[in-house]
Amino acid sequence: MRAQGGRRWFDLTPEGRRALALWEQARRQDTVQYAEKDTAHRPSKSRMQAWVPLAAQADEERCAGTEPAEIPATFARPSLTYADLEGKRLSDFTAPADLADLERLAGPGPVRWLFAPELGDAPRAVNLFCGCGGWCVGLRKILGANVDMLCIDKSADAVATSRAAGCTAVCADITLLDPEHPVFRYTAILIASPPFPVE
Incomplete structure (x- = not known):
């Protein structure tokens, strides 16, 4: 009504x-x-x-002149937690509010990495100090490896170049990353190629 x-x-x-x-x-x-x-x-x-x-x-x-009342907490949809993801797949979450919660839980990482890989999915690799995406492009285009890679580098310019090369890249300081974050729990490969410090 x-x-x-x-x-x-x-x-x-x-x-x-x-x-x-x-x-x-x-x-x-x-x-x-x-x-x-x-x-x-x-x-x-x-x-x-x-x-x-x-x-x-x-x-x-x-x-007149007042804002609409807030929805009481007892009627509000609770936010998703990591525990809500156990045994679920990404396709189980379709509501816009759920997808927003998944992005929040994944942080800068891919939302799909919060869930266990499906049968036949490419192995997941984390590429620390990715630079401009040499490892990512080399494995995929030159060696033909099927890898789902997350590239991480502190340099915004390097990340932009890596993204332009088709890599999933995140600009972050690796010293601030939590290796036990749920996004990394199904990681099968770790690549680390730190830059040589120049004095």
Whole structure:
């Protein structure tokens, strides 16, 4: 049931709901009365549509200049946790709110890495100090290896070049990464080629 202006019944205040219920009751009684009389005495459809629901009017007056009420915590959808992902696949989560939670849980890593690889999926590799993506491009294009690789480097320019080469790359300081983060739990390969410090 909707009140005037497209507001839903549960959006109304208690006073608004009572007024809407009274308005609905009066409208039903009027309809019965008009049905018993000759149709010539019935008001036109446009006049009936012009009636303003008391509920919406009372609610608008009461709430003028105020923001809509927040949804109580008891009715809000709880956020996903890592425990909610156990035994699940990415395809089990389709709601936009769930996908937003998955992105939050994955951090800068790929969301798909939160879940166990499916049969036939490429092995997962983490490439630390990826630079401009030499390892990533070399393994995929030159050796023809089927690898799902996450490239990580501290240099934003190097990461941009790596992404331009088709790699999944993240700009991050590896000293701040948690090796026990759930994104890394199904990693099969670790590549680390730190740059040589120049003095």
